[in-house]
Amino acid sequence: xxxxxxxxxxxxxxxxxxxxGVPDSIFKDLCLEFENNFKSKHIVAANxxxxxxxxxxxxxxxxxxPIVYLQNSGLGNIINPITSLASSRVYKIPMILIIxxxxxxxxxxxxxxxxxxxxxxxxTQKMLETINVKYxxxxxxxxxxxxxxxxKTDAIKSSRPVALLVRKNTFDKPSSKKRIIPKKNNLFxxxxxxxxxxxxxPKKIPKISTTGMLSRELNEFNLKNKLEKNTxxxxxxxxxxxxxxxGVAFKKKSKVLCLDGDGAITMHLGALSTSSKINNIxxxxxxxxxxxxxxGQRTASSGTDYYKVAKLMGYKYSKRVKNKKGLNSAIIEILxxxxxxxxxxxxxxxxxxxxxxxxxxxxxxxxxxxxxxxxETR
Numbered sequence: 001x002x003x004x005x006x007x008x009x010x011x012x013x014x015x016x017x018x019x020x021g022v023p024d025s026i027f028k029d030l031c032l033e034f035e036n037n038f039k040s041k042h043i044v045a046a047n048x049x050x051x052x053x054x055x056x057x058x059x060x061x062x063x064x065x066p067i068v069y070l071q072n073s074g075l076g077n078i079i080n081p082i083t084s085l086a087s088s089r090v091y092k093i094p095m096i097l098i099i100x101x102x103x104x105x106x107x108x109x110x111x112x113x114x115x116x117x118x119x120x121x122x123x124t125q126k127m128l129e130t131i132n133v134k135y136x137x138x139x140x141x142x143x144x145x146x147x148x149x150x151x152k153t154d155a156i157k158s159s160r161p162v163a164l165l166v167r168k169n170t171f172d173k174p175s176s177k178k179r180i181i182p183k184k185n186n187l188f189x190x191x192x193x194x195x196x197x198x199x200x201x202p203k204k205i206p207k208i209s210t211t212g213m214l215s216r217e218l219n220e221f222n223l224k225n226k227l228e229k230n231t232x233x234x235x236x237x238x239x240x241x242x243x244x245x246x247g248v249a250f251k252k253k254s255k256v257l258c259l260d261g262d263g264a265i266t267m268h269l270g271a272l273s274t275s276s277k278i279n280n281i282x283x284x285x286x287x288x289x290x291x292x293x294x295x296g297q298r299t300a301s302s303g304t305d306y307y308k309v310a311k312l313m314g315y316k317y318s319k320r321v322k323n324k325k326g327l328n329s330a331i332i333e334i335l336x337x338x339x340x341x342x343x344x345x346x347x348x349x350x351x352x353x354x355x356x357x358x359x360x361x362x363x364x365x366x367x368x369x370x371x372x373x374x375x376e377t378r
């Protein structure tokens with residue numbers, strides 16, 4: 001395996017002074033290294049496309065090569081800025097992309113992975129080829145120093161983005177790992193907050209939940225209480241839960257509940273300008289200041305008062321709570337409110353190690369949810 005220390009040494013020796021991206025589980029320890037030892041050179045971005053914009057701006061100001069890291073699920077977010085700005089046919093902006101390959105292909109066979117990564121894993125190489133991004137595959141046996149040097153040379157000579165496509169289990173642990181430990185406080189966990197909310201919300205209200213641990217926590221509760229039919233889990237499409245919920249609310253008369261996260265809402269924050277205009281939408285954001293499902297790294301919007309942003313974006317009711325008493329009070333107010341509602345819940349990061357995954361196929365969940373909307377809601 002390639003040691004994290006070796007990667008940071010190579011980056012320093014190549015005078016890399018700008019790194020930006022969206023945290024990914026494959027890069028869990030690498031992101032931690034960036035955060036601890038490259039902090040003045042590292043920017044966590046709101047989404048992958050934003051990282052490309054940041055990299056373009058940095059190159060224009062410095063004439064140096066920036067690094068952008070992302071999971072391959074984020075390729076869709078970078079296509080526009082890559083092809084319409086950084087391309088060798090437009091502004092010719094050199095940069096190096098480091099891409100985590102979920103749903104990877106080995107000898108024409110796809111390794112087992114979550115459903116949301118299957119299509120993306122299969123088309124990742126073709127996508128890079130289509131947008132004219134030369135790439136090299138990096139695995140645990142690769143010579144990182146040599147591959148990185150060659151890619152950097154190619155980026156400079158061709159004046160275009162190039163990429164490292166990284167397989168799972170490529171990186172070793174850093175020799176001295178400084179974990180970012182959250183401060184102890186009186187906040188409740190996301191799961192505790194979620195269950196407090198769900199138990200008070202009428203079962204007839206449709207629920208759309210965001211990517212990551214929150215959906216898994218909700219799915220466990222639903223399974224135990226035979227409520228799977230009333231939930232649509234966004235296993236992929238990070239940041240789009242509120243738009244899906246808004247689409248449902250546009251058609252239905254009943255209230256519709258969106259269960260969101262701080263990392264997800266930041267990805268496509270502009271969607272709030274649409275959802276806030278729908279009177280039957282309830283938008284709840286669980287804010288733990290982290291990308292919890294991929295390692296707990298901080299979000300680009302760490303410290304943001306989302307409830308204030310939501311108010312400015314048009315939500316008629318907007319509030320923040322930090323404890324069970326405040327949450328119970330807010331639930332009563334939201335259910336009585338006849339206009340769009342936004343609730344920010346401050347909670348701790350982390351989840352149970354024994355948290356299960358959805359057991360049915362995504363198609364089965366979709367069928368149950370559609371039938372629920374058709375026959376059991378107004």
